[in-house]
Amino acid sequence: MDCVKAHTHLKGTVCHQFLFLTFWLSGFQDLMALQVPPGPSRFSSMSMLASHPSSSIFEPIQISPAVIPHNPFPLESLPPMYPSFPTTYIPVLTGRCPVNFSAISSIMDKTASDCSQPLAALVGNVVCCPQFSSFLHIFQGYYSLSSDNLVLQNAVADDCFKDIINILGSRGANSSIPTICSVKSSNFTGGSCPVKDIMTFERKVNTSKLLEACSTVDPLKECCRPVCQPAIKDAALEISVSQLLMSDNKNTAGQPTSVDVLNDCKGVVYSWISRKLSSDAANTAFRILSACKVNKVCPLDFKQPSEVINACRNVAAPGPSCCSSLNTYIAGIQKQMLITNRQAIICATVFGSMLQKGGVITDIYKLCDVDLKDFSLQGCLLRSLPADVVFDNSTGFSFTCDLSDNIAAPWPSSPSFSSLSLCGPEMSLPALPTSETLGNPGSRGAELDHLILALLFFIISTFLYGDM
Numbered sequence: 001m002d003c004v005k006a007h008t009h010l011k012g013t014v015c016h017q018f019l020f021l022t023f024w025l026s027g028f029q030d031l032m033a034l035q036v037p038p039g040p041s042r043f044s045s046m047s048m049l050a051s052h053p054s055s056s057i058f059e060p061i062q063i064s065p066a067v068i069p070h071n072p073f074p075l076e077s078l079p080p081m082y083p084s085f086p087t088t089y090i091p092v093l094t095g096r097c098p099v100n101f102s103a104i105s106s107i108m109d110k111t112a113s114d115c116s117q118p119l120a121a122l123v124g125n126v127v128c129c130p131q132f133s134s135f136l137h138i139f140q141g142y143y144s145l146s147s148d149n150l151v152l153q154n155a156v157a158d159d160c161f162k163d164i165i166n167i168l169g170s171r172g173a174n175s176s177i178p179t180i181c182s183v184k185s186s187n188f189t190g191g192s193c194p195v196k197d198i199m200t201f202e203r204k205v206n207t208s209k210l211l212e213a214c215s216t217v218d219p220l221k222e223c224c225r226p227v228c229q230p231a232i233k234d235a236a237l238e239i240s241v242s243q244l245l246m247s248d249n250k251n252t253a254g255q256p257t258s259v260d261v262l263n264d265c266k267g268v269v270y271s272w273i274s275r276k277l278s279s280d281a282a283n284t285a286f287r288i289l290s291a292c293k294v295n296k297v298c299p300l301d302f303k304q305p306s307e308v309i310n311a312c313r314n315v316a317a318p319g320p321s322c323c324s325s326l327n328t329y330i331a332g333i334q335k336q337m338l339i340t341n342r343q344a345i346i347c348a349t350v351f352g353s354m355l356q357k358g359g360v361i362t363d364i365y366k367l368c369d370v371d372l373k374d375f376s377l378q379g380c381l382l383r384s385l386p387a388d389v390v391f392d393n394s395t396g397f398s399f400t401c402d403l404s405d406n407i408a409a410p411w412p413s414s415p416s417f418s419s420l421s422l423c424g425p426e427m428s429l430p431a432l433p434t435s436e437t438l439g440n441p442g443s444r445g446a447e448l449d450h451l452i453l454a455l456l457f458f459i460i461s462t463f464l465y466g467d468m
Ligand SMILES: *[C@@H]1O[C@H](CO)[C@@H](O)[C@H](O)[C@H]1NC(C)=O
Pocket: 100, 101, 102, 103
């Protein structure tokens, strides 16, 4: 299989993956037999295989001691391989945010582990920030249960925001979340949206329509045939009409633009939805909506690939220097962050068109064996709807990669591509996970389809603090 074809620097890793996955599968079965009653979704948190390195930078391959039944190593050699755990402590609160946080404790735990300290920036775009912003909406909705408003007053917003960051930090989250995710306490206040109270909201908006569209969001359909997103937009329009007319008439500097007003009103709509749904249902819905947005753009930062262009330009059959400069460039890109399979398609296309504009005519992805997964940190492509970072007190933080996406990077058909739609007939390419395959750890086929590779927290921390 792929193993046979693997020959270049980057591709050499495919082989490792299959070897180690095999090892992991047998290890996993032992563990299941020993201690874990099989349950559909615990599968992911039990996966304990360390990642393969996608280039020699990440060598040596490390395996969590937890996966080895009879630990062959003396204890002394283990410390760098052990996962790290967050130090939790009792947070010091302002005392001025009138909210009982214990009722939303479980959603805060989820948010804290999705934004855990060293991982936060690496999964910020796809996991941490979507979860953090979902939590903020849920918090607003929860707060509004004891008031007539769907938003927080300015004075309280600051204190509550501080408390939230403190509590999350006390549970292991990175305290720079506001910076990583560009969120401020003013996000709680409804900003320039003219409707902030529940009565006016419910008078202006067809709430039954909104609730019907958003109480369960279909992860397979919402991104391409949206139901909830247009309902939120309609509701936001309905409550922003008066303000939109005003800002159109005045158009003075310092006035919120109509885009601002609409965005602020969307926040109010989210808050209303959170009020009506359980926090789990709201969170699931909001995360699907974020995934749709996140998967539309490539979050990677491509510096001008002049060396690759020089090495690969005007050659029909690029030689070793072309592939090696391409591989070096991609190995650099790969260090930026974890991305989803769909983002990788966009990133490959964006980068390919940069190369084409520079005069690279041949599909050098194919010639140099560049895979989609080469664009994501450690070759781990997250699913289009990324799972949460899981904290397990024996393995530390882990997250799941989608190994089924062993797909060649697509070379754009022309350098002038402007936007890429992953909807339409070809949308099944790296399909969103279906509920059947997700919840079926018993069948080997499904297991292989959704083989999960957990990158343990310690790998990342070695990468961040050890080698550099
Ligand atoms: C906060 O909520 C929890 C559970 O929802 C409850 O047990 C606790 O008594 C509440 N605390 C206060 C101060 O109301």
